[in-house]
Amino acid sequence: MRSFHMRSFAFISLALTLGIVQTATAQPVNTMTRNLYLGANLTPAIVAPTLPALVAATGKILRDVTHNDFPTRAEGLAQEILEKKPDLIGLQEVALWRTAAVNFAVLVTGPSATDVRYDYLEDLLGHLNQRKQEYEVVVVQEEFDFEAPADEDGDPTTGGFLGADINGRLTMRDVILARSKAYVRTWNEQGGHFTNLLPVDILGTQVPVVRGWTATDAWVRGSEPFRFVNTHLEAFHPVVRAQQAGELVEAGGPAASDDLPVILVGDLNSDDDTVTFPDTLAYNLLLDAGMVPISTDEPLSCCLNSSLLGEGDGGDITDFDHQVDHIMTRNPHNVLLRHSEVTGLEPVNGFWNSDHAGVFSALMLRRVSPLEVQP
Numbered sequence: 268m269r270s271f272h273m274r275s276f277a278f279i280s281l282a283l284t285l286g287i288v289q290t291a292t293a294q295p296v297n298t299m300t301r302n303l304y305l306g307a308n309l310t311p312a313i314v315a316p317t318l319p320a321l322v323a324a325t326g327k328i329l330r331d332v333t334h335n336d337f338p339t340r341a342e343g344l345a346q347e348i349l350e351k352k353p354d355l356i357g358l359q360e361v362a363l364w365r366t367a368a369v370n371f372a373v374l375v376t377g378p379s380a381t382d383v384r385y386d387y388l389e390d391l392l393g394h395l396n397q398r399k400q401e402y403e404v405v406v407v408q409e410e411f412d413f414e415a416p417a418d419e420d421g422d423p424t425t426g427g428f429l430g431a432d433i434n435g436r437l438t439m440r441d442v443i444l445a446r447s448k449a450y451v452r453t454w455n456e457q458g459g460h461f462t463n464l465l466p467v468d469i470l471g472t473q474v475p476v477v478r479g480w481t482a483t484d485a486w487v488r489g490s491e492p493f494r495f496v497n498t499h500l501e502a503f504h505p506v507v508r509a510q511q512a513g514e515l516v517e518a519g520g521p522a523a524s525d526d527l528p529v530i531l532v533g534d535l536n537s538d539d540d541t542v543t544f545p546d547t548l549a550y551n552l553l554l555d556a557g558m559v560p561i562s563t564d565e566p567l568s569c570c571l572n573s574s575l576l577g578e579g580d581g582g583d584i585t586d587f588d589h590q591v592d593h594i595m596t597r598n599p600h601n602v603l604l605r606h607s608e609v610t611g612l613e614p615v616n617g618f619w620n621s622d623h624a625g626v627f628s629a630l631m632l633r634r635v636s637p638l639e640v641q642p
Contacts (some may be wrong), residue, residue, distance in 0.1 A: 295605045295629035296487045297446075299353035300497070300532035300562075300592050302623040303344065303387055305362040305439065306332035308574040312415065313467050321470060322429045326418035329435045332364060335576045336618060337385050343615030345394035349401065351610060351627045354451045354487045356402070356444045357497025357532035362387045363438040369416050369431045374470065378414035380436035388442060395444075402444045406481045408458030410439040410499075413474060443481045443497050453495075455484040457521065463510035465501050476501065478511065480533075482521040490632040491601065496522045498533040505545035508536055512549035516556040516597070528598035528632060531558060534591055534623065541567060541589035553595060561628055562594035563607035568624040576622065578614040587612065587624060594628045605629040 307328040315321035348356065367380035388407070395402045414436035416429070423430030441458070445451045460479040467474050480498040498515060501508040515522040515531065522531045537549035541564065569591045571582035596602040610625040 294488050296355075296490050296493075296632055297351065297353045297627070297629050298495070298530060298532060298594055299348065299351060299356045299610075299625055299627045300359075300534070300594060301344070301348070301356060301625045302359045302499070302534045302592060302621055303337075303340075303361055303391070304335070304576070304621040304623065305360045305437065306335045306337060306364070306385070309437075313469060315470070318470060319423070319429050322416050322418050322431050323423070325415045325435055326421060326430075326432075329417050329419045329433070330421065331574060332385065337362075337387055338390050339616050340576065340618050340620055341387070341390040341394050343611070343618065343620040344391055345397075346615065347611045347620060347625055348395060352446060352449075353627060354446045354449060355405075355453075355483075355485060355495050357481070357495070358388075358391075358442040358444065359497070359499035359534045360387075361391075361407075361440040361442045363440060365436040365438070367414075367434040367436070369427050370434055371416050371428070371431075373414045373416075373434060374472070378412050378436045378438075380414050380434050388440065400447045403447050405443040405445045405453050405483050406456040406458050408441045408460075408479050408481045410441060410460070410479055411477045412436070412438045413469075439477075441479060441481045441497055441499055443483055443495065445485075450488040452486045453483040457482045459521070461511045461514050463507055463514065465504045465507045476503075480515065480521050484527060487632075491528065491634050493528045493530055493602070493632055494522075494524045496529060496531045496533075498531070498535070500533070500535050500537065500549055502536045505537075505548050508546075509548040509552050512537070512552045513556075516553060516558065522558070522597065528601040529596060530561075530602060530630070531593075531595045531597075532626075533593065535593050536591045538590045538593075542591070550593075557597045558595040559597075559599045560593060561596050561599075561602060561604040561607070561630060562592075562626045563609060563628075564590045566609050566612065566624075568592045568609050568626050569622075571619060571622040574622070576619040578617050578619070582619055582622070584612055592623055592626045594626060601632060601634070603631040603633065605631055
């Protein structure tokens with residue numbers, strides 16, 4: 268986790284006192300939101316009606332994750348990020364896939380596999396920092412974590428009970444990265460889980476889909492200090508999603524700071540006009556709370572219809588027909604949009620980088636007088 272040195276804080280304070288820091292940044296604060304795609308469609312495992320169906324579905328998930336080849340996709344994602352050079356990036360679905368010997372007890376006792384198969388964060392950082400240190404981790408928040416036995420070879424007559432030949436474990440994470448050596452300073456790093464979570468019934472056991480947020484206070488090249496918040500709201504239940512959005516902006520929530528301008532990025536799974544009711548609820552709640560968009564919706568950034576991301580697997584640019592990836596602020600007088608664009612709309616190295624595209628916004632942060640915000 269990145270730390271904010273007291274020497275840097277003293278410099279900012281002195282600069283503000285002497286008037287060295289301008290009321291608007293000489294350079295933009297570059298921000299980005301990027302969903303990495305966990306690598307497979309989890310629905311067949313979640314809705315599996317029997318234990319044999321769960322084992323088969325988990326095996327198919329592991330095969331799809333392998334097919335979707337995150338080490339190759341990470342190279343394309345890194346190219347995408349390095350081209351735009353965002354100062355702060357909010358990442359979602361930063362999956363950690365682990366395996367273990369077959370163990371059905373984990374369905375009762377909870378996940379325990381430790382053998383790392385794919386660490387999306389490590390792979391992405393490896394490509395980002397291949398030539399020199401370009402990005403570093405500010406904060407990581409672990410979210411949904413589940414493990415199940417799997418028939419990975421797809422043959423129920425081999426392996427052990429019900430054809431299971433391995434256990435597969437998925438740990439979801441939300442992450443904030445900061446650009447190294449670019450006069451980006453962060454402090455007060457935080458992460459948390461939502462209180463309102465969607466419970467899913469897996470073979471009669473209620474498993475909460477844990478989601479949350481990451482946040483940091485930041486200062487970029489002479490900007491006013493600001494709060495940067497990254498989140499991934501519930502995908503499968505509009506009311507739970509809206510409740511989570513409410514937690515972000517309620518008193519004491521990570522996006523409700525009265526001390527600093529707030530920039531919120533993330534996969535909100537909601538919009539006001541490219542999705543239909545009730546999927547509009549969360550986004551409209553944020554608008555009602557004073558959040559305003561500061562990112563483009565031309566073109567749209569979501570999402571491939573195919574769960575397989577190979578160039579020949581059926582995904583097409585025409586699939587991007589709605590918007591759920593947003594950059595917003597509750598301080599439009601302080602946070603001004605300079606320009607915004609959508610990234611990653613073409614396959615790279617034979618794969619789409621993700622089922623989502625990325626959204627980038629260059630912002631200007633400035634200090635305003637009380638008279639400028641009077642109604």
